[in-house]
Amino acid sequence: MPSIAAHMAVAKLVGEELKINDREFIKGNLLPDIILKKNSHLTKRGTYFLIPDTDYFRNNFDLHHSLYLGYYVHLLLDKYFLEEFVPKNISNLDVFQDKTMYNDYNLINYQIVKRFKLDVESLKKILCNFSVDINKEKLDYNLECLSITNVGKTACLDFLNFSIFLYDISQVISKEIENYGSEANQLFLRSRQ
Numbered sequence: 001m002p003s004i005a006a007h008m009a010v011a012k013l014v015g016e017e018l019k020i021n022d023r024e025f026i027k028g029n030l031l032p033d034i035i036l037k038k039n040s041h042l043t044k045r046g047t048y049f050l051i052p053d054t055d056y057f058r059n060n061f062d063l064h065h066s067l068y069l070g071y072y073v074h075l076l077l078d079k080y081f082l083e084e085f086v087p088k089n090i091s092n093l094d095v096f097q098d099k100t101m102y103n104d105y106n107l108i109n110y111q112i113v114k115r116f117k118l119d120v121e122s123l124k125k126i127l128c129n130f131s132v133d134i135n136k137e138k139l140d141y142n143l144e145c146l147s148i149t150n151v152g153k154t155a156c157l158d159f160l161n162f163s164i165f166l167y168d169i170s171q172v173i174s175k176e177i178e179n180y181g182s183e184a185n186q187l188f189l190r191s192r193q
Helices: 004-018 023-028 053-062 065-088 100-115 120-127 136-147 159-191
Strands: 043-045 050-052
Touching: 004 023, 004 065, 004 100, 004 136, 004 159, 023 065, 023 120, 043 053, 050 065, 053 065, 065 159, 100 159, 120 136
Parallel strands: none
Antiparallel strands: 043 050
């Protein structure tokens, strides 16, 4: 799964594309990683990994609510990262078990914050107050990761490729949400006839 910095970058890009400027949307983009709930990612078997079941989420949660929409964006990024980015760009698919990927995240989070012009202090203020039960230790860890300023040679993640992926997948996610919104509106209108 991508780092908090990657999730916040995609939240910013999708938010800008879809004109969503909402604290709940930002919170939803972190919630799957910190909520006190078993199977918070609603996983199913993917090609290489367990991936989020985004169809199940979309069909069972109200995406008109900003928190759930943010949660959905998080799940989509995780799914695309595991199904598309990792198999094409990472030769060792055990990078999550041996913690190599997480070490790389700590080396590129700062670069992501800078490249995507993330306002870390504003994000921390938004992300410190949740109305659902969360794992406070996981929240604190994620917020700390936004402030890490280490930069170094990564073992498996190429920062440029990863940045391009984040830009490109933000467009894909935005289109997917726009298409779902159009379908949902059409279904709503048909149900009223």
